[in-house]
Amino acid sequence: MDKKKTVALYGGSFDPPHIGHVAIIQALRELDFIDEVVVMPTFLNPFKENFTANAEIRLNWLQKIFKSFDDVKVSAYEVKKKRKVPTLETVRFLLQKYQKIYLVIGADNLDSLNKWYKFDELQKLVEFIIVTRDTIDVPQNFLTLNVAVDISSSYLRKNLDISKLPKQCAKEIARYYKEHNAKKN
Numbered sequence: 657m658d659k660k661k662t663v664a665l666y667g668g669s670f671d672p673p674h675i676g677h678v679a680i681i682q683a684l685r686e687l688d689f690i691d692e693v694v695v696m697p698t699f700l701n702p703f704k705e706n707f708t709a710n711a712e713i714r715l716n717w718l719q720k721i722f723k724s725f726d727d728v729k730v731s732a733y734e735v736k737k738k739r740k741v742p743t744l745e746t747v748r749f750l751l752q753k754y755q756k757i758y759l760v761i762g763a764d765n766l767d768s769l770n771k772w773y774k775f776d777e778l779q780k781l782v783e784f785i786i787v788t789r790d791t792i793d794v795p796q797n798f799l800t801l802n803v804a805v806d807i808s809s810s811y812l813r814k815n816l817d818i819s820k821l822p823k824q825c826a827k828e829i830a831r832y833y834k835e836h837n838a839k840k841n
Contacts, residue, residue, distance in 0.1 A: 660691050664785065665750060666760040667696035667734070667743065670714050671707050672829045673721060674812055674820050676805040680760065680787055683803050685727055690758065693728045694750065702740045702773065708813055708836055711735040717829060721822045742773035747781050757782045760801070763792035813837075 664684045670677060684693050695718055699711045707714075715735045722728045733749055734741040743759065750757055759782040761769075766786065769775055786798045794800050807820050816837070818830045 660754050662689060662691045662756045662758065663750060663754040664690045664693045664758045664760050665696060665747065665782070666693060667698060667746065669701045669704065669707060669809065670695075670697050670718055671709050671809050672812055672833060673714070673717050673822060674807050674809060675822060676803065676807045676820075678721065678822050679803045679805045680801065681722070681725075681728060683801050684760065684785070685725070687801075691727070692754075693725075695722060695728060695730045696734055696746060697730070698741065699735050699738055700740050702742060703768070703771075709832060711738075713832065717822075717825050721824045723824075744772075744774050744778045744781070747778060751781065758785050758799070759783070760785045760787060762787045763789040763794050766792065766794065 664687070666677075666681060666684065668677075681693055681695065684690055697711060697714045697718055700707060709717075712735065715730065715732055718730045722730050734746060747757055747759070759778075761784060763786050772778060784798050785801050786794045787801045787803055788794060790806075812820060813833060816830055816833050818826050821829045
């Protein structure tokens with residue numbers, strides 16, 4: 657099997673997926689050194705204890721959102737594990753198919769990188785692309801991706817705004833979180 661050259665791995669909870677996530681993937685697709693983007697929803701983020709929408713639902717939403725993009729693959733790898741999956745494990749899996757992995761993270765994750773599972777080993781296997789966020793300074797030794805969409809999933813879970821959800825399944829996502837929030841209250 658021939659390995660594809662380069663992939664941008666963009667993982668996260670995507671709870672819910674929003675237009676900021678789509679904008680990041682669109683920007684990654686425009687980089688001439690990226691052959692493919694892999695969107696990797698977590699079963700459960702290693703730094704979190706729960707989720708609002710379960711992994712299968714989030715995976716399904718992402719598949720709907722990106723089904724028309726030939727160079728974007730939504731992977732069920734971590735969801736199928738049904739456990740917290742360290743990024744290093746996912747990277748090792750992808751290295752079976754790709755020669756080079758660019759790991760895409762938000763600038764808000766920079767402070768916690770040293771807490772990631774076997775970070776020293778991980779940073780030898782990937783090149784980071786840092787998505788700028790707010791006023792967080794990104795060290796010059798990182799590639800940066802400037803995406804000017806100021807929205808977060810945690811904000812949307814509390815303050816649902818359908819205009820911030822991807823049009824492919826905005827109504828479905830909004831209905832889910834509206835029902836979930838009604839059950840909580």
